[in-house]
Amino acid sequence: MADLTTNIGGLTLKNPVMTASGTFGFGLEFADFVDLNEIGGIIVKGTTLHKREGNPYPRLAETPQGMINAVGLQNKGVDYFIEHTNPQLKNLSTEVIVNVAGHSIDDYTACAEKINALDNIHAIELNISCPNVKEGGMSFGTSVPMVEKVVGAVRKVYKKTLIVKLTPNVTDIAEIAKAAEGAGADSVSLINTLMGMAIDAEKRKPIISTITGGLSGACVKPVALRMVWQVAKAVKIPVVGLGGIMNATDAIEFLLAGASAVEIGTANFIDPAITVKVANGINEYLDRHGFKSVKDIIGVI
Amino acid sequence: MKKHIIDFEVSSNEEVGNNAILMKLHCPTPLPEIKPGQFVEVRIDNEPNVFLRRPISINYIDKKANEMWLLVQKVGKGTNKLGTLQKGDTLNCVVPLGNGFDTKAAQGKKVLLVGGGVGVAPMLMLGSTLKEEGTEPTFLLGARTKNMLLEKELFEQTGRLLVTTEDGSLGEKGFVTNHSVLSNEKFDKIYVCGPTPMMKAVAGYAKKAGIDCEVSLENKMACGLGACLCCVTETQEGHKCVCTDGPVFNINELTWQI
Ligand SMILES: Cc1cc2nc3c(=O)[nH]c(=O)nc-3n(C[C@H](O)[C@H](O)[C@H](O)COP(=O)(O)OP(=O)(O)OC[C@H]3O[C@@H](n4cnc5c(N)ncnc54)[C@H](O)[C@@H]3O)c2cc1C
Ligand SMILES: Cc1cc2nc3c(=O)[nH]c(=O)nc-3n(C[C@H](O)[C@H](O)[C@H](O)COP(=O)(O)O)c2cc1C
Ligand code: FES
Numbered sequence: 001m002a003d004l005t006t007n008i009g010g011l012t013l014k015n016p017v018m019t020a021s022g023t024f025g026f027g028l029e030f031a032d033f034v035d036l037n038e039i040g041g042i043i044v045k046g047t048t049l050h051k052r053e054g055n056p057y058p059r060l061a062e063t064p065q066g067m068i069n070a071v072g073l074q075n076k077g078v079d080y081f082i083e084h085t086n087p088q089l090k091n092l093s094t095e096v097i098v099n100v101a102g103h104s105i106d107d108y109t110a111c112a113e114k115i116n117a118l119d120n121i122h123a124i125e126l127n128i129s130c131p132n133v134k135e136g137g138m139s140f141g142t143s144v145p146m147v148e149k150v151v152g153a154v155r156k157v158y159k160k161t162l163i164v165k166l167t168p169n170v171t172d173i174a175e176i177a178k179a180a181e182g183a184g185a186d187s188v189s190l191i192n193t194l195m196g197m198a199i200d201a202e203k204r205k206p207i208i209s210t211i212t213g214g215l216s217g218a219c220v221k222p223v224a225l226r227m228v229w230q231v232a233k234a235v236k237i238p239v240v241g242l243g244g245i246m247n248a249t250d251a252i253e254f255l256l257a258g259a260s261a262v263e264i265g266t267a268n269f270i271d272p273a274i275t276v277k278v279a280n281g282i283n284e285y286l287d288r289h290g291f292k293s294v295k296d297i298i299g300v301i
Numbered sequence: 302m303k304k305h306i307i308d309f310e311v312s313s314n315e316e317v318g319n320n321a322i323l324m325k326l327h328c329p330t331p332l333p334e335i336k337p338g339q340f341v342e343v344r345i346d347n348e349p350n351v352f353l354r355r356p357i358s359i360n361y362i363d364k365k366a367n368e369m370w371l372l373v374q375k376v377g378k379g380t381n382k383l384g385t386l387q388k389g390d391t392l393n394c395v396v397p398l399g400n401g402f403d404t405k406a407a408q409g410k411k412v413l414l415v416g417g418g419v420g421v422a423p424m425l426m427l428g429s430t431l432k433e434e435g436t437e438p439t440f441l442l443g444a445r446t447k448n449m450l451l452e453k454e455l456f457e458q459t460g461r462l463l464v465t466t467e468d469g470s471l472g473e474k475g476f477v478t479n480h481s482v483l484s485n486e487k488f489d490k491i492y493v494c495g496p497t498p499m500m501k502a503v504a505g506y507a508k509k510a511g512i513d514c515e516v517s518l519e520n521k522m523a524c525g526l527g528a529c530l531c532c533v534t535e536t537q538e539g540h541k542c543v544c545t546d547g548p549v550f551n552i553n554e555l556t557w558q559i
Pocket of ligand 1: 423
């Protein structure tokens, strides 16, 4: 058994496998399939200051080796999470990380501040792919000044590990990652979904209600891997890699490219027990190649 | 109800007309508890164009043989692949999913089970469960034409069977909502599964007649577990997941304009 512990900016995980926000609910949905405590970290559904109904149905299109979603951050709001959901997560002996989303800087900071007060939550993942409603609806994560502003503002109110989740829909991901690092992020995670589109030719109509949506799944892996590698070379803080991880080998590739931990997203839909299989597969790989610790393979490329 | 990931073994897989197949799947361990109206998410292997699992209703549970039946209409890539499975092949399923029909609400009542197309699938298990619980089911099934009606003999064995066909080749001519039984007899509970326009028409009838009515929705799904929030339907209390809060909804919960 190799040492699987890893660190993502002040937060130690028992193994490098986490779940990607929006694909694993609050973890409890998967408790029949996996021992949640064997997962390195559970990143829960994106949470906003106020309740959101999300986008109209249809929200899903299957694409070659992937899917496009347009859920639109449907969630019950941070107060509901604190009162009703978090009490059910308190007894878990793994790290629970809240994915925080917002449509204005005040939304982000107010939400982060409330989560800062929860003893059992030691990190947040800041989803900066959301549109900035006050400034024309462009995603926060697509410009250096906006990234600096939102990360800087949250850094002031959030005292524990701050992971900033990057959108891949940018020209230069390394520059964005450096901006997040400069504004006080403890680590960065990437990639969020790639903007995509699906059309039903027979009906001559878009398949999802919002026309465009977020592409995820196996098909995005090469893009995600490239971006993780570029970012890991550009920043000093730990990088969390995700995008299209379907098995242990995929996860190992991300570690080799420079990720200190990984997240599993869409793959949970196809195999609800995949997380623990990936953790075991990483261990088996390390043993087979004679590595004592997962840290020995992080960023060797 | 605890959910499981199970590799079922195909006992048989037969064409049953109307481009549909009936798969009988043997469970290697005792079958988990399953309610009528629940469904499985099947993994489609060796078909690179299919990425996600496919939701399929549980058609029937044969307790003696420890088998679960799926009745599948071949409409696309995944369902066509299911049609190629042979005896002895395995099919990986997440089971059981969804809430299922409220059979308690049928007790001591005169119940009507309405199915259209492949939407008849969950009605067989619902009917046989109701029968076991002491309620005699009346099935009202609709098809375009005579040989498109699925599992006719099985329904006849389970309860009273009424049929409508659009061309009049079997039973009464027209849609299920045109059947004379709806004006001649008074039911006090209706369950429906089928194409959305049919479900809405039956729901409209039930609402006007003041009859309690449950419908089973077929929204597109990714996880089937309430995690991805892709499968939502509009309800009186906002968006709800069809895979966990449904697939069965009482029509009063929905916002259908009927
Ligand atoms: C809870 C639930 C229970 C179901 N039970 C059954 C059942 O017992 N038997 C059965 O045959 N089918 C059932 N379905 C529908 C079945 O899931 C779809 O027909 C199937 O997913 C199509 O997959 P495909 O790869 O063959 O089609 P694709 O190649 O993905 O698509 C082919 C065509 O089918 C349509 N389609 C895709 N998904 C659905 C869907 N969910 N509902 C309706 N049309 C769809 C597409 O829009 C397209 O036009 C159920 C669906 C749900 C949500
Ligand atoms: C249905 C769905 C919902 C998602 N919701 C969120 C969310 O709320 N917040 C977020 O930061 N990312 C969300 N994501 C993005 C994933 O966390 C992940 O970044 C992306 O899917 C890429 O990883 P994958 O290919 O392994 O799924 C969602 C993805 C999917 C498929
Ligand atoms: S299919 Fe994922 S929540 Fe229903």
